[in-house]
Amino acid sequence: MSTLGVVVSIDGARDPAASLKPLLDLVSAEMAGVNRIILDKAVSDVELIPELAHHLIDSGGKRLRPMLTIAAAKLSGYGGEGHVRLAAAVEFMHTATLLHDDVVDESDVRRGKASARRLWGNQASVLVGDFLLGQAFRMMVDVGSLSALRILSNAAAVIAEGEVMQLSAAKNMGTTEDEYLAIINAKTAALFAAAAEVGPAIANRPAAEQAALRSYGRNLGVAFQLVDDALDYAGDSARLGKSVGDDFREGKITLPVILCYRRGNDAEREFWQRTLSGGDIRDGDLEHAIGLMRRHKAIEATLERARHYGAIASDALAIFPESTPRSALAEAVAFCIARAH
Known part of the structure; x- marks a missing residue:
């Protein structure tokens, strides 16, 4: 089966690499420490x-979630070393979920x-995923922050749900x-929400700042997933790191499909059912399927929703004074x- 899609561009969109560079530059020293911990653990x-x-660890993921932890800690004025260990724990949690996801999704x-x-x-x-989760919790305990442990353990339970x-x-x-x-x-x-929230938590920042970064991470995470959903039907396989149409072949019900199904006629709905x-x-x-997505503008609608959640994430940063970390986190939304694009 062919896997050709149609690459969707967004007017005014920037080069993703350029948008991510401020965050990469901000956290590069700490991320070297995160990578050492990951290899050790x-x-x-x-x-x-x-x-x-x-x-999986060496397969080229961007490690966006631990970078958010480092950047949020910097935004919060944290001066210790615990954020590096928590960032590694966040990445282990993410890696564990990927292992479990692939089993569930076959x-x-x-x-x-x-x-x-x-x-x-x-x-x-499944068992190696469990091992990585165990190591993540060991690192949380090592940091000694009950707040961080509460935030990340709650996230682990919610992810399983x-x-x-x-x-x-x-x-x-x-x-x-x-x-x-x-x-x-x-x-x-x-x-995403927990990764951003633990930074101000270990810096003992006010509840409003913790809530703001939690909101930033949550809405960024929703935007990130919605873009992923759109790219599965309208992306470039070489840049995606996976084949266009993987969600389709795995029978995943994602937002573009939901919108297309709702907007379609009886014959089109029968196609999706089959x-x-x-x-x-x-x-x-x-x-x-891609033709139906075009007809009903399901990809554009999904990306419009992603932009909406991205805007909420950006607005959540407004309570913080202008700074390099705030700018880098805002650029991560643009990425x-x-x-x-």
Whole structure:
């Protein structure tokens, strides 16, 4: 089956790399420390654990979530070292969720190469994910902040709830937009929110500042996921690190599909029922799905919603005085949106 999509550009969008550069520059020294901790904590006498963990850790993810932790701590004037260890814990939590996600979704590809579950099997992927979660909590305890432990442990529980919610909604064309947003708020945005909130928490900043950065992270996370949803039907495989149409082939009900289904006629709804609910995907179906997305402007509507959540994230930073960290966090919002350019 062909995997060609249509690359959607956003008027006035900037180069994603340029938008991310201020954040990269801001956190580069601390992220070197995060990377050292990650390598150290992925070690185990059980040979399969580091082998499988490094397969994903070394696969080229941007590590956006731990960068948010570092930047938020800097914005909050934190002067200690705990933010580096918490950033590593955030990345381990994210890596664990990816391992678990691929098992639940039966994904064969992750970041452009064979997924861990495909190479080592579902059981090993789940158990190594559990190991990484355990290491993440060890690092939280080492930092000694009950506030940080509360924020990140709560996020871990919410993420698991999101996974169960997504499982319940799988292949269900009756899923509403509100239900889908609840899923991604739990499954994706909760970790973004926690990653940003722990910075001011360990700096003992006022509750209003913690709430502001939590709001920033949550809305950034929603925007990030919505752009991902759009790119699956309108992206560039080489830049995505995965094939266009992976969500379609896995039968995922994402926002572009929900909008297309609602806006379509009976024949079009039958198409979505056959392919996503029934799993009967034939040659040419992806191209037809993309055509329906164009007809009903589902990609544009999804990106418009992403811009909306991105604007909320940017506005959440307004209570902080102008500074290099605030500017870098604002540019991170631009990066998330510009990935659709």
